[in-house]
Amino acid sequence: MSQGQQTEHATRAGVIPAAIPRAARPGMPRLVAECGSFSMRIGRDGTWYYRGSPIGRKELVCLFASVLKREADGSYWLETPVERGRIEVDDAPFVAVEMWWRNCADPFSPSPEPRQCLTFRTNLDEMVTADSQHPIRVAIDPKSREPRPYITIRPGLEARINRAVFYELVALAEPETIDGRSLLGVWSEGVFFPIDEAPEAPRLAAE
Numbered sequence: 001m002s003q004g005q006q007t008e009h010a011t012r013a014g015v016i017p018a019a020i021p022r023a024a025r026p027g028m029p030r031l032v033a034e035c036g037s038f039s040m041r042i043g044r045d046g047t048w049y050y051r052g053s054p055i056g057r058k059e060l061v062c063l064f065a066s067v068l069k070r071e072a073d074g075s076y077w078l079e080t081p082v083e084r085g086r087i088e089v090d091d092a093p094f095v096a097v098e099m100w101w102r103n104c105a106d107p108f109s110p111s112p113e114p115r116q117c118l119t120f121r122t123n124l125d126e127m128v129t130a131d132s133q134h135p136i137r138v139a140i141d142p143k144s145r146e147p148r149p150y151i152t153i154r155p156g157l158e159a160r161i162n163r164a165v166f167y168e169l170v171a172l173a174e175p176e177t178i179d180g181r182s183l184l185g186v187w188s189e190g191v192f193f194p195i196d197e198a199p200e201a202p203r204l205a206a207e
Contacts, residue, residue, distance in 0.1 A: 035085035046095040046123040062124050070156035094159035096120040099168050118188040120151055122159045131189035138195050
């Protein structure tokens with residue numbers, strides 16, 4: 001379905017036609033109109049809602065996601081060249097639902113060393129490999145110690161790594177000492193991403 005057909009379908013369905021890109025007239029300056037709230041929300045599981053009802057068409061959700069932005073104050077907006085409106089996000093706008101391991105060492109290097117690369121697929125089928133531009137971060141609840149892992153998909157936009165994928169990530173973790181701290185983490189594209197403090201070695205009882 002073309003973008004124009006998707007726009008027409010969204011208009012007939014009453015799903016925010018303002019959020020779909022529109023062509024500007026040639027030679028006219030592009031002024032971004034503030035449209036306030038679009039009455040849209042992204043749930044913690046990655047489901048998009050409009051006025052409380054889930055948006056069932058994945059193609060339409062992908063179209064909205066392609067114009068999703070995040071401001072410095074943490075707010076989320078759907079923004080086209082001519083208009084923008086705020087939406088609510090419960091946690092992160094995407095969910096990482098699969099992970100692949102591969103050796104990404106340079107095959108043309110005189111002595112290529114194995115180098116781990118971790119690639120993630122989101123619930124909207126975006127693929128991203130963890131690296132310096134797409135870091136993995138793990139927020140640890142200070143009381144429960146429950147981890148909340150994320151990976152950056154685009155600047156300011158993250159995917160929450162779901163539980164099953166996080167277990168796979170933890171299985172690849174190894175200890176490293178960073179700035180004098182013993183950490184557990186994973187390597188990808190030559191970058192180390194901490195997951196948690198490394199457990200202390202068990203102490204032997206004094207004889």
